[in-house]
Amino acid sequence: MAGFEAFNPFAKRESYSAQSLWTYRALSVITWLLSVIATGYYNCHSPHNDKAAYKHTIPGQNRHYATPFSLNFLIVDLYWLALFVFQIAYVWHLFSRDAARVQAATGVGSHFILNNLLHFGFVMLFVRCYFISAEVLLVINFFNLSSLYFRHGTAPRLIHIGATSGPLAWTFVALYWNGAIMFGAHNLAARILANVAIWGILVYGLFFLVAYKDYTMGFALSILTASLGVGQFFSKIIAFQWIFAFTIMAVLFLATLGIAVPTALGKELSFRREGAAVSTDQERAPLLDDQ
Template identity: 65%
Template sequence: MLTMSTVNPFAQRESHPAQAVWTYKILTALSWLLLVVTTFYYSFNAPGDDVKGWRHTIWAVNRLHHTPFAQNQIITSLYWLALFISQIGYVWSLFSSNADYVNAAAGVGSHFIISNLFNFAFVMLFVRGHYNWAEVILVCNFFNLSSLYFRHNTHPRFIHIPVVSGPLAWTFVALYWNGAIAVNAHTLAARIVANIFIWGILVYGLFFLVAYKDYTMGFSLSILAASIGVGQFLTHAIALQWIFAFVIMAVLFIATLLIAVPGIFGKEFSFRREGAVVPADQERAPLLDDH
């Protein structure tokens, strides 16, 4: 008899049948290629169906609508290039002879495929000037990736970074980036609001560092904060936004080092008071199952 868990592609499973694994192999590879090709193409080419002057490349939109959350093209492009390269390793793990790797990769496959399709839709809408609908897509993907994070946060780093923390950090920052374009945030009042909202990146990053000791989220968000800082400094040097962005970058980077470096030497940095009693099930870090 079929149950909800057997037909739900997002359900947690200890193992996956061979047919399901092959389905993940095909759809994961195809959705990844679709997103990579689309992103690279529209980074250098505008859509050919421009009739009202709304169609631009990804980075032309960033320049033409230079809001308080506009990013630096080079830093963000390198971030996504590194993410795409790391995702090759994840896709390849589905073809591994190690059953544990295959089951771990298949366990997050549905979310990864959906995320790729959401990002594809976002790029298609973004370069065509449909920023409100693009924001809806980002919100949907944010919930998809958040669900993935909180349900699958104990996977090894070769899965966690390219599939979970890297895309989630980007999606959170992209909500600010595209949202500011959607509301045409170019006024003084909009900049003041942006000066407040940018601190949400710091709060979001510290949440994962404190609650999950996830330095991959802290490092990803610090890079994206740096991208905002450089992007703002090069166009609005006399402003607070780039200063705030660099402060956020520095705080997240230092906090990330406090979490990551002790782990390298087999020690653990804790934000809890000495002597505090913590339930055993809360002692799990998100990256314990490294291989």
């Protein structure tokens, strides 16, 4: 077991060698660029393929395969732009002169690198209509990011948003979005099922707000649910889906403000479970208290 831990890139470590640190830095930058370039390119260009069915950008796929979970891509694009900026902040932590910041960033590095690779793979498959394979990658990434969240929930705020909550919120919503395309959810039965399934977003968001007081997840899911509501409103006005989406967005947003405003006013909030041990500098600076 000790030998496995030594080679396990996801294992928690008290310190990292200089070689390991530079490996994390290099792979984080390279895979982040890969993710950004693929997302940006296929947001504007379709794959170079002679088959007409494959001639779609990411927003083009969203329009062509309209489902009860189709999104508004103006909001999605703004979300991803903000997320990429937060991820730059995460990478900056890897190069910081503050040893505690470097340690916190390196601790989540393996999950961040895997997330970038899985997102790159998802984009490449999604624009080429391999929706089943794309969904598999989303499921893998959901477990990757969920593991990161529950193992490193006390990471500093900028690390948490860029590497954890921002990608996790997107991956959760993308499971609905791509899954609906994968199953061809177009008929009445599929829409009724979607009217029920959409409430899972509210349950998921409230879980993080109640259990961890994580306003970053609340805001992220609110934005993405707004994208869903706008997308559904303009695709099918006479339907329940956009009404449910805006209702969920409002509830999540108000609940999030209930957590974020007291924090901004100086009331201390912590992501740690009650009774959790505090043993390291990283754990002494929970996400909500770290500026």
